[in-house]
Amino acid sequence: MKQSYDFNIEKIKNLSLEEKISRQKNLDLFYKSGFPSKQAEDWKFTDLNLILNKNFENISNEVNFESNKELKVVESFQHNYIFLTNGKIISSSFAYEEKSKILIKDFRQKEKTNLELGNSLTLLNDALSSGGFSLEITKNYKLKKPLVVYNYFSKDLKNKILNNKNYIKLNEGSELTLIDYNDGHEQSNFIKNTTDIVLLDKNAVLKNIFIQESKSNGHFYKYIKGSLEGGASYEHYILSSGLKLNKIEIEINLNKEDSSCSIFSALNLLEDQHQEIKTRINHNSPKCKSYQKIKNVLNGKSKGVYQGKIFVEKVAQKTNAYQLSKALILDDEAEFDAKPELEIYADDVKCSHGSTSGSIDSDAVHYLMTRGIPKNEAIKLLINGFLNEVLEKITNNELKIFLEKILERQINGH
Amino acid sequence: MLKIKNLKVAINEKLILKGLDLDIKPGEVHAIMGPNGSGKSTLANVLSGKNGYTVEGEINFNGMNLNDLKIEERAQKGIFLAFQYPLEIPGVNTNNFLRTSLNSVRKARGEKELDTLSFLKLIKEKAKELNIDEKFLSRQLNVGFSGGEKKKNEILQMKLLEPKLSILDETDSGLDIDALRIVADGVNTYKNKDNAFLIITHYQRLLDYIKPDYIHVLSAGKIIKTGNADLGEQLEKTGYANLS
Numbered sequence: 001m002k003q004s005y006d007f008n009i010e011k012i013k014n015l016s017l018e019e020k021i022s023r024q025k026n027l028d029l030f031y032k033s034g035f036p037s038k039q040a041e042d043w044k045f046t047d048l049n050l051i052l053n054k055n056f057e058n059i060s061n062e063v064n065f066e067s068n069k070e071l072k073v074v075e076s077f078q079h080n081y082i083f084l085t086n087g088k089i090i091s092s093s094f095a096y097e098e099k100s101k102i103l104i105k106d107f108r109q110k111e112k113t114n115l116e117l118g119n120s121l122t123l124l125n126d127a128l129s130s131g132g133f134s135l136e137i138t139k140n141y142k143l144k145k146p147l148v149v150y151n152y153f154s155k156d157l158k159n160k161i162l163n164n165k166n167y168i169k170l171n172e173g174s175e176l177t178l179i180d181y182n183d184g185h186e187q188s189n190f191i192k193n194t195t196d197i198v199l200l201d202k203n204a205v206l207k208n209i210f211i212q213e214s215k216s217n218g219h220f221y222k223y224i225k226g227s228l229e230g231g232a233s234y235e236h237y238i239l240s241s242g243l244k245l246n247k248i249e250i251e252i253n254l255n256k257e258d259s260s261c262s263i264f265s266a267l268n269l270l271e272d273q274h275q276e277i278k279t280r281i282n283h284n285s286p287k288c289k290s291y292q293k294i295k296n297v298l299n300g301k302s303k304g305v306y307q308g309k310i311f312v313e314k315v316a317q318k319t320n321a322y323q324l325s326k327a328l329i330l331d332d333e334a335e336f337d338a339k340p341e342l343e344i345y346a347d348d349v350k351c352s353h354g355s356t357s358g359s360i361d362s363d364a365v366h367y368l369m370t371r372g373i374p375k376n377e378a379i380k381l382l383i384n385g386f387l388n389e390v391l392e393k394i395t396n397n398e399l400k401i402f403l404e405k406i407l408e409r410q411i412n413g414h
Numbered sequence: 415m416l417k418i419k420n421l422k423v424a425i426n427e428k429l430i431l432k433g434l435d436l437d438i439k440p441g442e443v444h445a446i447m448g449p450n451g452s453g454k455s456t457l458a459n460v461l462s463g464k465n466g467y468t469v470e471g472e473i474n475f476n477g478m479n480l481n482d483l484k485i486e487e488r489a490q491k492g493i494f495l496a497f498q499y500p501l502e503i504p505g506v507n508t509n510n511f512l513r514t515s516l517n518s519v520r521k522a523r524g525e526k527e528l529d530t531l532s533f534l535k536l537i538k539e540k541a542k543e544l545n546i547d548e549k550f551l552s553r554q555l556n557v558g559f560s561g562g563e564k565k566k567n568e569i570l571q572m573k574l575l576e577p578k579l580s581i582l583d584e585t586d587s588g589l590d591i592d593a594l595r596i597v598a599d600g601v602n603t604y605k606n607k608d609n610a611f612l613i614i615t616h617y618q619r620l621l622d623y624i625k626p627d628y629i630h631v632l633s634a635g636k637i638i639k640t641g642n643a644d645l646g647e648q649l650e651k652t653g654y655a656n657l658s
Contacts, residue, residue: 366465366485367497367500367503368503368511368515369463369484370462370463370486370494370495371486371511372486372489372490372522373514374518375486378486381506381510382506385506386504387505388505
């Protein structure tokens, strides 16, 4: 089966001739392989080509960035914000900060931002990206409040693909909590292909939280490439339940000593939702730490996937790496696939991984029912208990309560 | 309140209760004593509605056929089982669980659900009565609790849900003497003319603190002797063997 596309670089505004040529090269490279299918090892559990064939026809990259949507902010905790429509900045507010410390602008793809990732979706992104933001925080500036990036999508996205690139740079000693907040009950099928480039300088701290606020027919793919200098810390929380299809691929390079990265996810998948988290943590330097805790609850015919790789270079002695995946499978037709991988070339390291999947504890359900709680409520309470644990390390109490409520809504099916 | 007639219960094709009769009226405290394997816990489990048992005979609770009620309905209508081994449930916050439980019961009884603040006020009072440290309430349900703390937590739930019939399944096991006294006080202060207790125990010990109106001796699936509080002391001296 051949996917029909209608990709055209001419539809992207304000490109120089050099850019057009470079982008066309990437598009040609994409055409050679097309959307990945399960024949590709990295996609063996998520046959994107098949899924797109089933749900899309004549995919187009012609995207309108005009927004007439009323902007509405979350009121339960104080925050700065950026509003994006289809990935492009509409407005921003840093009311709680010293504005001179923060640089925010539209992302401009230069001629050579090809990441050489070799993945056909990142190639497509290199070819077609438009919109996106570039954010830089000045040395030693610690944002006082979290930054929420509100992602809105227009109603005319049926069979469209959005390609966005975002660039986030935290200079030495700066700190930021960035919340990707996807809002909107999209009825029509569309694709969002995002590449995030994250650079953390010495001792910089980034907490990144992905929230799916509502049920959506969006088919999302995100590639995050992070590079960390000495003592820098990256934490990523994934609460993306509600998306029809979502694959988040995270590559973190721990390039200097004492840098660390943590990845947490809590997903409750319903119906035929399909979500994959794929990580690759490269321990390129000694004394770095990585920690991953992936939790999935699978209902209906949903499918969850975790592919987690820890790579430890020969020089990366005293590495401490941990990954754990736990899944609760609630229905016979639901599926969870886990592929943990350790590739270690150093000899003085501490690496561990574990993966379990099982059904819900029927004794626990019984116990709760003897306390007057109906069965479906009892199961929800247990699911909540199972998933909630990943939020333990969030220290901002207001934010934690907000995230707990999001998780509760996701467990109730939005 | 509870009338059991010729109750037979089997599990895995093995007959455990072989024709048990019991009549509990409001305001009464009944104790069931008996050797290991006599069917005491089976009786408690069947009353709470645990799956896996084949049940024959009549169990009438306040005019309702208990076998027709779902597990949660039994709790909502006023049956409470304090577990012999309360479960540890990781991830589930104790307070959150208690509030969900109370509100489920209140909702079923047509009462208004409690908001967070009123609930917290109520639970703090109840916890204080049982000498339970408030910090336990913000921990995961029974996780890392000592045996005594788990049992106190059961009694806390009882006092919160205000059942008509409370079944205490070996609540005294694993309790030190101070905890035993607190648990017994908890029961004694809750006891009134409208509610009733069924206390399942191996030993006389708990019955020194909670005075039963009747003691039944269960052996090999049947009640073989019924007496007043003195029967417990007699059993303590002579053992079960001399009865059968």
